[in-house]
Every structure is written in C-alpha cells, then in structure tokens.
Amino acid sequence: MNGAARQGASSALPRSVDVARVAGVSQKTVSRVLNDEPYVSDEVRRRVLEAAEQLGYRLNGAARALASGRTRSIGVVTLGTALFGPASLLMGVERAVRDTGYALRVVNTMEGDPAGIAGAVESLLEQGVDGIVISEPIDEGEVPVRVDVPVLVIGAPAPFAAPRVVTAGVGAGLLAGAATEHLLDLGHQTVHHLAGPQRWYAARDRLAGWRAALAARGRHQPAVVEGDWSAASGYAAGRALAADPSVTAVFAANDDMAIGLIRALIDAGRRVPDDVSVVGFDDVPVAAYITPPLTTVRQPFDAVAREGLEMLVHAIEHPRAESSPAADPPVELIVRASTSRPPGNPGTRSRRISQR
Incomplete structure (x- = not known):
C-alpha cells in the first residue's frame, strides 16, 4: 500500500470506496468479495481482502442495515x-x-x-x-x-x-463516605478500612471516599488492609484487626469481606458491635440474616x-445534541445491628440513617 493510501486511511475510518481504490476495483466488487458472493476471480478476491486488512476496514451489521442506518x-x-x-x-x-x-x-x-x-x-x-x-x-x-x-x-x-x-457511576465514593460518616457519627474516633483489590476502579473509589470522610473530620487515617472481595480475605484481615485493641470501627469495601471480618472478630473474642462496629458495602441478600445483621450501603444499580x-x-x-451530565446517584445507608456507639461513649447517636 502506498504512502498516500496510508495517510488517507489514518485520517478517518476507512470505507468500502477506500478499499476499492486501493485494490483497483469497483465498489460493487468490494461488496461482492466481502459478502462472499460468487463470480469474483481468486486474484481480485485476494487484492480486495489484502486492501481491507491494510486499511483496517470492517464490514459489519451496520453496513448491512444502510436502509435504516441502525441495527437498533x-x-x-x-x-x-x-x-x-x-x-x-x-x-x-x-x-x-x-x-x-x-x-x-x-x-x-x-x-x-x-x-x-x-x-x-x-x-x-x-x-x-x-x-x-x-x-x-x-x-x-x-x-x-x-x-x-x-x-x-x-x-x-x-x-x-x-x-x-x-x-x-454508582457513586461508590459517596456511598463509602456515608458508611464512614455513620461510624464517626456514632462516636468512633476513627474508622479502619478493609479495601478491595486496587486494580478495581470500585475499590479505589471506596478507598477515596473513606479517606475523604476522615479528612473532612480531621481524623487519623489508619493503615489500609487490602482483601480480594472474598469472605476468606475478610476473615484473614479480621484476625489481624482483632489483635489491635484500638480498633473500634471498620468499613469493609464489600459485604462478603465484612461477613468474614465479623466471623474473625467473634472467633477472637471481640463482640460485634459492642467492641467493634462493622459496615459493609452492597447490601447482598444475606446481609440482613447474618448474626448480627449487617449495616451496609446499597448500590443503586437499576x-x-x-x-x-x-x-x-x-x-x-441525536449525535449532534449535547448530553446532560449524569445526576449523583442516591445514597442509601441500611442501618442494622452490626454498628453501635463505641465502648465508653454511650451518649453519641448517629445523625444519619439514610439519605436518598
């Protein structure tokens, strides 16, 4: 393929007329080749296919729906x-x-x-x-x-x-902030975070929301523990957190890790929520039925x-019309029995049950 053809191909998406020009055939011949119709010589077929590959031309269903312009x-x-x-x-x-x-x-x-x-x-x-x-x-x-x-x-x-x-977006940062603020509103001095794997955008957003909520209150940000979304990773993190008597509140980046975390805390003799409050993220169907029922934030998927x-x-x-920016999704905090005031602080109550 010559330099002029390459330059033309790079300036816009290639069309069948571009393939025809490079292959030295008619546009109708290109259509016959790419639709695998008969009455085309092997030599011409080879030239058309090579030209299409060089240009990066893609024959798709939209091309077959030119009458309507869309496949819906x-x-x-x-x-x-x-x-x-x-x-x-x-x-x-x-x-x-x-x-x-x-x-x-x-x-x-x-x-x-x-x-x-x-x-x-x-x-x-x-x-x-x-x-x-x-x-x-x-x-x-x-x-x-x-x-x-x-x-x-x-x-x-x-x-x-x-x-x-x-x-x-589902507003993961806003939801994580709401979960963290709920624990601070109860009177906890800070909140530990059991994060998801940081290759996941959602895990990063939840980590950022937790950090922002603590920073807004001028609270210390403890070291982050990273899990892999599984209950097993939550259990492993819970064993480490249970050994630290200063831990009174934990926000887990999903409910599965929160469930594993609670099991580890209980196995270590730390009561939930009397000694340690736990908030999850997602509101999975089982969250309301574990012991204790899990406080969590619900994602507005629908x-x-x-x-x-x-x-x-x-x-x-309407390809030329401007799109309105997406609205902030609703924040819904589901308060159950896994959160309470910290030990020795009986007078503080949560200011927010839910925000819609």
Missing part, C-alpha cells in the same frame, strides 16, 4: 464474574434496555486478559451495534481499538477513544443503568 442493538462488554456488584449491574442494564426498544448483545471478558476487552469490542462492532456499554470494573490499561459508535462507560474511565462517550442507557440512546439517536 446495543453491545455490552462486562467482566465474566459471579461477584455481586458486576453481576447486579449487568442485570440492571438488561432490565433498563427493555424500555429503550433496542436489542442487547453481551460479551464477557476475563480478569487479567487485557486483550479480551479489545476482542469483545471488535466482536460487537462486527455485529453492527449502534452503541456500546463498558461495564468493565478492572484497570487493564488503554485498549487498542478504534470505536465509531457512542459509548457508555459505567463506574470507570473510558479505556479508548470514541466519537461520543457518556459516563455514569437507577444508574436506567439513566446511563437513556444517555446512550440519546447519543445514538
């Missing part, structure tokens, strides 16, 4: 995991998309596979989706892929460039998914 489908790239947060967010997206009139196509990725996101996006673009939702909670670095449709990113920065990017899908559809159907 939205693709979702999501982490393939059974963890409560990502799975619940995906369910929220699936429920929200029903009201948009669009079909949904989902591609799962695996943690620790940076190329998986690029492959998932390419797969969706080849199917001709009109927009893409990125619900990928782990920092895998920049994704080397070209996207020519609007993109909704939930709870993370966009990992690639797109002609239109809209963002929505509200965020619904608003995000509305923004994405607006970007698809």
